[in-house]
Amino acid sequence: MAIFPQTSHFVGLNQPIGQEVSLKGLKLEGTLPVEVQGAFFRAVPDPHFPPKFDDDNVLSGDGMVSRVAFNADGTVDYDIAYVRTARWLAEDAAGRARFGRYRNIFTDDADVQSTDRTVANTTPVWHAGRLLMAKEDGKPYRVDPNTLETLGSYDFDGALKSETMTAHVRIDAQTGEMFVYGYEADGVAGKQVSYFIVDKTGKLIREQWFEAPYCAMMHDFAITQNYALFPIYPTTCDLERLKAGGDHWVHEMETDSWLGVMPRYGDVSEMRWFKGPKGVSAYHFMNAFEDENGIIHFDQCLSNTNAFPFIREASGIHMAPWDVKGALTRWSVDPKGDATAVTETIVGPPGDFPVIPATMQGQPNPYGWMLSMDPDMKGPPLAGGPVGAMFNCALRLDFVNGAPQAGHVVDALPLPPGMSFNEPVHVPSNDPAHLGWLVTVVDRAAGDSFEHEVWVLDGGALHKGPVARAVIPTRLRPQVHGWWVPQAQLDAAKA
Ligand code: V55
Ligand code: FE
Numbered sequence: 001m002a003i004f005p006q007t008s009h010f011v012g013l014n015q016p017i018g019q020e021v022s023l024k025g026l027k028l029e030g031t032l033p034v035e036v037q038g039a040f041f042r043a044v045p046d047p048h049f050p051p052k053f054d055d056d057n058v059l060s061g062d063g064m065v066s067r068v069a070f071n072a073d074g075t076v077d078y079d080i081a082y083v084r085t086a087r088w089l090a091e092d093a094a095g096r097a098r099f100g101r102y103r104n105i106f107t108d109d110a111d112v113q114s115t116d117r118t119v120a121n122t123t124p125v126w127h128a129g130r131l132l133m134a135k136e137d138g139k140p141y142r143v144d145p146n147t148l149e150t151l152g153s154y155d156f157d158g159a160l161k162s163e164t165m166t167a168h169v170r171i172d173a174q175t176g177e178m179f180v181y182g183y184e185a186d187g188v189a190g191k192q193v194s195y196f197i198v199d200k201t202g203k204l205i206r207e208q209w210f211e212a213p214y215c216a217m218m219h220d221f222a223i224t225q226n227y228a229l230f231p232i233y234p235t236t237c238d239l240e241r242l243k244a245g246g247d248h249w250v251h252e253m254e255t256d257s258w259l260g261v262m263p264r265y266g267d268v269s270e271m272r273w274f275k276g277p278k279g280v281s282a283y284h285f286m287n288a289f290e291d292e293n294g295i296i297h298f299d300q301c302l303s304n305t306n307a308f309p310f311i312r313e314a315s316g317i318h319m320a321p322w323d324v325k326g327a328l329t330r331w332s333v334d335p336k337g338d339a340t341a342v343t344e345t346i347v348g349p350p351g352d353f354p355v356i357p358a359t360m361q362g363q364p365n366p367y368g369w370m371l372s373m374d375p376d377m378k379g380p381p382l383a384g385g386p387v388g389a390m391f392n393c394a395l396r397l398d399f400v401n402g403a404p405q406a407g408h409v410v411d412a413l414p415l416p417p418g419m420s421f422n423e424p425v426h427v428p429s430n431d432p433a434h435l436g437w438l439v440t441v442v443d444r445a446a447g448d449s450f451e452h453e454v455w456v457l458d459g460g461a462l463h464k465g466p467v468a469r470a471v472i473p474t475r476l477r478p479q480v481h482g483w484w485v486p487q488a489q490l491d492a493a494k495a
Contacts, residue, residue: 004047005054009310013384013420013443013450014058017475018046019080026076026454030468033437036427036456038486039145040439041124042066042479043133043167044080048088049097053107057310058386058478060102062088063121063133065143066479068439068454068472072487076454076470083133083141084150086116103137103248105188116153122167123481127178128202129493130154131485134167136183136219145490159204162194163187167481168220168284173359176200179228179264183218189239191215195228195268210268213258217249222288222298223264223362227335229288229298230260230271233281235306247314251306253279259342261296261335274333275341281306286328286354289364295334301352301370302329308386321389326350328370328397328407348397349407353423357436366400369438369459371421374414382420382443385478390420390443394462396435413462418445425484426459435459441472441479452476 004010045061066080082088090112091098099117100107108117118138125132125140132140132154139162142154164182171178178198186192191214196207212218217235221228234255237248257276262268282300290296303326305319306312312319328348333339351372356365371391373381382390394413402408415421424440438457443450452475455466 004050005056007054008383008388009057009386013382013390013478015475015477016047016061017477018048018082019474020064020082021078021080021474023078023473024075026078026470026472028076028468028470030456030466032070032074032076032456032468033427033429035429036070036437036439036468037072038070038427038484039490040068040070040425040454040482040484041126041131041145042068042422042441042482043122043124044477044479045119045121046477047097048082049091049095052097052100055101057102059121061119061121061477063119063135063141065124065131065133065148067145067148068441068470070487078472078474079148081148083120083143085118085120085141086153087112087119090115101245101247103188104242104245106243107245121480124483125167125169126483126485126489127169127171127198128176128200129489130202134165134169136164136166138164140165145485145493156198156202156204159207160196161207162196162209164194166218166221170221170223170361171358172223173361179223181218181221181230183212184215184237185209189215189237189242193218193230195230197265208268210260210271212260213273214255219283220285222285224288224290224296225362226263226290227288227296228262228264229296231276231282231285231298231300232258232260234279235281235311247311249306249311249314251279251281251311251315251317253305253317255279259298259331259333261333272335274331274339276331277344279305282329283307284352284354286368286370287356287360287362287365289362291364294336295332298331298333299347299354300329300331301354302326303350307352309388310386328354347399347404347408349395349409351391351395353391355424355426355438357426357428359428367396367398367435369394369396369424369426369462371395371423374412377414377417379417382418382445384420384443390478392420394421394424394438394440394457396459396462411460411462413457413465415442419443422479423482424457425482427484437467438462439484441476443476443478450475
């Protein structure tokens with residue numbers, strides 16, 4: 001029987017689990033806030049079979065959709081199931097891996113080369129009563145939020161022309177519209193990017209395409225009240241390299257980054273490209289907004305190179321982990337001004353997985369949260385996830401009251417050695433004076449294995465530790481992204 005490669009992508013916290021479980025009535029300590037009633041959906045990559053090639057990575061893992069259900073009666077349940085993608089079904093039927101290297105179609109078995117190869121493993125997107133498991137290399141899969149059954153590939157009732165959809169949509173809480181894009185919209189290594197808007201009922205109302213400066217890994221984007229922002233960092237794809245069996249992504253330290261800015265309801269012909277620094281990279285953005293002078297501010301978890309070691313290796317970039325430097329970085333541009341480059345300011349600490357309340361999307365956000373590394377930690381961080389190191393500190397940033405020289409950090413919850421945070425979701429409070437709650441899965445090394453709990457933190461008092469915690473009595477692989485869906489929305493979707 002084939003076994004998993006003994007690399008960082010498949011050992012320790014990253015050890016494949018692949019078990020579908022349904023656990024009712026988790027052991028709960030503390031007091032659940034009344035607002036924490038609903039479903040915390042999580043996307044978890046977990047390979048169904050050992051890979052065809054030993055240099056496979058975490059990002060290729062088959063998507064599992066997981067739910068921590070906070071029920072009306074105060075009980076908490078945990079469920080996880082594979083997304084039955086066309087790829088999962090084709091491999092399940094054969095009892096082995098048939099798709100090859102990460103995002104290289106030319107390394108797939110000949111008989112599956114026309115089969116959809118996305119693994120739907122990045123974000124559980126909730127919009128207009130539908131749950132979509134998204135990954136940026138393909139169309140999403142729709143999943144039943146109650147049974148976690150896969151309902152099939154989703155193309156907005158046949159309306160979507162793009163071959164891909166990002167895992168990072170942006171929803172305007174005021175209008176209920178979902179703003180979306182997809183890169184490689186015209187196929188593998190293509191430069192075409194789709195930009196589309198889905199109205200609050202889930203109807204795709206407009207799709208346009210534009211050409212990017214080069215084919216780049218466009219992992220996330222941003223909106224403001226009036227604009228859509230498309231950042232381009234020089235992690236690039238080349239068709240000939242793929243045909244030769246090579247890597248999808250190579251990071252180019254000497255190539256410019258760009259920020260494309262267009263009116264969000266406008267035409268792609270109105271796109272303006274602002275130049276950024278060479279060689280930088282970011283996966284996730286806290287937010288973007290316009291100030292009173294019409295200047296756009298765009299806050300990114302930016303680093304001086306690609307944060308993923310396997311992409312640096314493929315690029316011949318030999319940097320020690322401690323030389324990879326990052327910070328929450330603001331690019332400011334005047335969409336009506338003459339400048340053709342971004343203005344850069346450091347506004348926060350290194351880290352990733354930024355979170356703001358859904359209502360602040362595209363609006364000024366006086367505060368936000370992110371994960372980081374505790375500088376005073378005694379011992380190395382837990383190994384795991386695609387970067388190889390898990391975050392061990394949750395931070396609150398206050399852009400109004402926090403000191404800029406302290407990265408606006410006003411509150412922190414560092415974890416003891418051997419523990420890590422997965423990306424939190426924000427649950428709003430009924431009390432407008434309260435910042436709401438963060439719900440997050442926490443990992444803990446225990447002997448030669450790991451234990452996991454879901455924690456509820458007070459968003460305004462992280463340092464106090466969890467107000468409620470529930471043990472999840474099974475092994476969990478690291479989550480990528482999550483989504484909070486209030487019970488009322490789940491009930492409305494069911495009706
Ligand atoms: C990321 C995750 C992906 C992916 C590309 O976190 C980028 C970044 C889980 O899949 O395919
Ligand atoms: Fe992401």
